[in-house]
Amino acid sequence: MxxxxxxxxxxxxxxxxxxxxxxxxxxxxxxxxxxxxxxxxxxxxxxxxAGAEGVDLAVLPPPDATLSEADLDAIAGLDGVAAAAPRQEATVHTADADGRIDPFGYARVLAPPLGTSIEGDGVVLDRRSAERLGLGVGEEITVAADGSAELVALPITALADPSSDAGDDPEITASWEVVRELADPAGASRVDLRLADGAGTAAVRAALPGDLEALTGPELAQRLVDASSQRxxxxxxxxxxxxxxxxxxxxxxxxxxxxxxxxxxxxxxxxxxxxxxxxxxxxxxxxxxxxxxxxxxxxxxxxxxxxxxxxxxxxxxxxxxxxxxxxxxxxxxxxxxxxxxxxxxxxxxxxxxxxxxxxxxxxDGADSRTAGRVRAVLGVLAMVAGALLQVAGAAAGTSGGGMGLVAVVFGAAVCFLGLLILGPTMVPPLVRMLGGIAARLSGGSRSTADLATANAVRNPRRVAATTAALLIGVTTVAGFLTVVESARDSVSVVVDGRVPADFAVRTATAEPIPDAVARAVEELPEIGSVVEDGGDVLAVDAAGGVDGDDARAAIVAATADHPELSVQSFAQRRADFEQDLNEAVNVVLAILALALVIAFIGIANTLSLSVHERTREIGLLRALGLTRRQTRIMLGVEAALMGAVAAVVGSAAGALFAWAAVSSIEELEFVVPWGLLALSGAVATVLGVLASIAPGQRAARTSPVVALAAE
Structure with missing residues (x-):
């Protein structure tokens, strides 16, 4: 063999x-x-x-504690310790464009590693944030400790590459004195030691208080790797x-x-x-x-x-x-x-x-068998079970640790499995229905459209399997787009529902907004109304006919003596959110496009093999008067019908699955993006037509003489 x-x-x-x-x-x-x-x-x-290189011993406090200044002095004074570097990371707020403390803006302030030092208040800023913020050496970055109303201007003395675990927030390396003032809680998370020549780690370990943990350099490196790996x-x-x-x-x-x-x-x-x-x-x-x-x-x-x-x-x-x-x-x-x-x-x-x-x-490969009774029963049961799970998950919402969403996802998978099982039963009637519409709209090419419809449904199992590949991709894309548009539309609902106003004045501290500030803002001629929300937010509406930028400038001027109060425009917040959302959507859609490309190849493969096995039939049709152009149209309509069925069923299934997912999440409103669903359906249909080009060219080259040849 x-x-x-x-x-x-x-x-x-x-x-x-x-x-x-x-x-x-x-x-x-x-x-x-x-x-x-x-x-x-x-x-x-x-x-x-590499952050543990040069570290002979690292001393760590007990869990949920820090090393005080007395602890640091005692550790640095131990026999055999040549150098000690306290380590800590402080999370601070950054200042916005108005010079106010941004309650949603954060930065990381890190103490320098062992063997390096930073003098005075100068800091090192990561290059990525410096480029994004438009800052350079010689300029200042303004921050505030968490919960503090005091702004601290830190001069930038150098730029450096961000660390491997840096996120989107600025990363600032500063002297221990600066970090100590900004850290909450105060104290060091660990202290790195370099031992003197001839000093042993065992002796230093023995001299440490019993509640402190000591790690060697390799042990510290492994601890850092285990704690920070986010692959x-x-x-x-x-x-x-x-x-x-x-x-x-x-x-x-x-x-x-x-x-x-x-x-x-x-x-x-x-x-x-x-x-x-x-x-x-x-x-x-x-x-x-x-x-x-x-x-x-x-x-x-x-x-x-x-x-x-x-x-x-x-x-x-x-x-x-x-x-x-x-x-x-x-x-x-x-x-x-x-x-x-x-x-x-x-x-x-x-x-x-x-x-x-x-x-x-x-x-010729034709197989008129349809789905058996057992298959039909299994498909219906799977769809019913999946639908019940989705309804139950949608009703449960986010209660129970998000189990409602889990039930929705699992139910969608079961329901879609039932849809695939019922494919040989459902797809042929849909193809006939769409084929009938195409025939009525085709005018003089009606006979060609009828031939294409008959060819598409002559093998129910094959057309269902071919359509299923595209159906999976369309359903995933349609469901994802529906969830995204529901989330996008819900931004206004959620934000305006919490603070129904044009602007919000927020405080970055635990202290409530002073009443005098609220009265000063309310008395501005550019302001229509001011509503206090919980003591830490002022919901402010611009007066009728007043430009939004003018109203915001007036609020900023009225709160000039309070750097802890930031003035936020909800229009800008929504724009920022939509920009981030669009970036994520583009990445996911680019990945999901791979599934559509594979489905495109599947349709082309099926049509190519179908043309091969229907050589005699196509030759006979050519002998009876079917032109090359009509042959290509026949294959194109056949592929378009499969793509259209996948588009219709996939869009409907994706929207229904998305409804259950959105309903299971509080504060989201379900929105059907009709335009995007129509666009995705059109793309699926066009993919089918494009997949028929090469097989259609091959079929058009079939000579009528082939119909007379014996195989």
Missing amino acids: RSVVLAGLRAHLLRLVLTGLVVVLSVGFTAATLILTDSLDAGSRRELA EALRIPLLMLGAVSLIVAAFVIANTFRILVAQRTRELALLRTVGATRRQVLRGVLAESAAVGLAGSLAGVAAGALTALAVGSLLDASLVLTVTGTTVAWSVVIGVLMTVGSALLPARSATRVSPLAALQAVP
């Missing part, structure tokens, strides 16, 4: 190329995610471990999105092998005639799928590594690509198992080919 398998691979090489490309894309995304997160994590570990925060969401592409790829691969098995009925029957057993036929088909999966997975790992290098270079120019054997092994295993698993059912159907089939004409 080995030679038979190799011969089969050579004979059907071109047909398997698109299947291999599907494996490359899906496995490539998985490999890129694993390699990128491994590379970023390895770089983070190296940088964090799962990036890896898990990406892998969850990648799972969508793997599922879509599985449907495409299964459909491809199902068609290939149907086309090779006579070949398989001849093998059975000359003595091949069912087990050998099964092994042969699975061996072909394993070969495709292995080749595609290896190419996918290579493509993933290049993608990870490109993306990682944008995130960190100094990134060193880290490709581990575990990552390669997992990526290849996932690709091979996905391919072989997807081909398992088609391979089992191949074992049922009778030797007598070798005496029959080669079938």
Whole structure:
């Protein structure tokens, strides 16, 4: 059978190329995610471990405590200690453009590591924040300790690269004296020691009070790495999105092998005639799928590594690509198992080919069988169970630790599984309905549209499987867009519901806003009304006909003596939120586009194989007068119908799933983005049409003489 398998691979090489490309894309995304997160994590570990270089011993206080100045003096005065560097991180508020304390703006102030020192009030600011804030050496960054109304101007003496665990907030390195004044609670989180020549760590450990913990340099490095590694925060969401592409790829691969098995009925029957057993036929088909999966997975790992290098270079120019054997092994295993698993059912159907089939004409692949009664019952039960779970989750809301949302997600998965099971029953009637509409709108090409509709539904299982690949992508995109637009629309509802005003005056301290300030703002001619909300917020409305910028400038002037009071425009807050939301949406949609690309390949693959098995039929139609243009239109309409069905069903399912998810989250209002859903549906339909171009060209080149040739 080995030679038979190799011969089969050579004979059907071109047909398997698109299947291999599907494996490359899906496995490539998985490999890129694993390699990128491994590379970023390895770089983070190296940088964090470097923070412990030169440290002979690190002394830590008991849990939930800090080291006082007396503790630091006592530790620095121990015999054998050559140098001591207190370490602490203070979280402070930054000042906004008005020079006020921003209650939503934060910065990290760090004490310098052992072996470095910063004199006076000068600080080192990270380059990324300096560029974003427009600050440079010689200028000042203004901060305030948490809960304090006193602004502190810190002169910038140097710029440095941000640390590996730096977030979006500015990172400031300052002297211990500055950090000590800003830290809350006061004191050091640890003190790093460099021992004198000849001093032993055991002796220093023994001299420490019993409630203090001492770590060697390597132990400290490991502690820092374990506490700061955040690769799962990036890896898990990406892998969850990648799972969508793997599922879509599985449907495409299964459909491809199902068609290939149907086309090779006579070949398989001849093998059975000359003595091949069912087990050998099964092994042969699975061996072909394993070969495709292995080749595609290896190419996918290579493509993933290049993608990870490109993306990682944008995130960190100094990134060193880290490709581990575990990552390669997992990526290849996932690709091979996905391919072989997807081909398992088609391979089992191949074992049922009778030797007598070798005496029959080669079938055209048509299969008029619809879903059986058991399948229909299972599909309905799954959809009902999933719908009940979603309704229960939506009713539960966020109570019980967010279990309502968990129930919604699980219910959506079960419901969608039922939808896929019912595919062979649901898709053909929808195709006929849309095909009828297309026929009525096509005018003189009605006969061509009718032919396309008949071809699309002649094999219910195949059209359902082909549509399912695109359906998964459209449903995911539609659901995501609906949730995003609901969140976007709810921003105004949530914000205005809490503070229904044009502006909010907030205090950054625990002290309430003085009554004199509230009266001064209320008496401004540019202000219409002022409502106090809880003592720490003033909800301010501009007077009728007053420009918003003028009203805000008046409020800022009235509160000039109170740097702890910030004046916020809700219009600007909403704009900032939408900008952040749009950036996240663009990233997720770019990833989900991979699933649509794989589905596009699946439709092209199905149509290409369908054209091959319908050569005689197309030749006969050409002999009866079907023109090349009509042939291309027929294939295009056929593909458009599959794309349109996926668009309609996927958009409806995605919107319903999103409704349950939004309903399970308090303070969110459900909004249907009709325009975006229509756009995603149009994209799905256009993808179907584009996928038909190459198969349509091939079909159009079919000569009418082919109809007279015997196979």
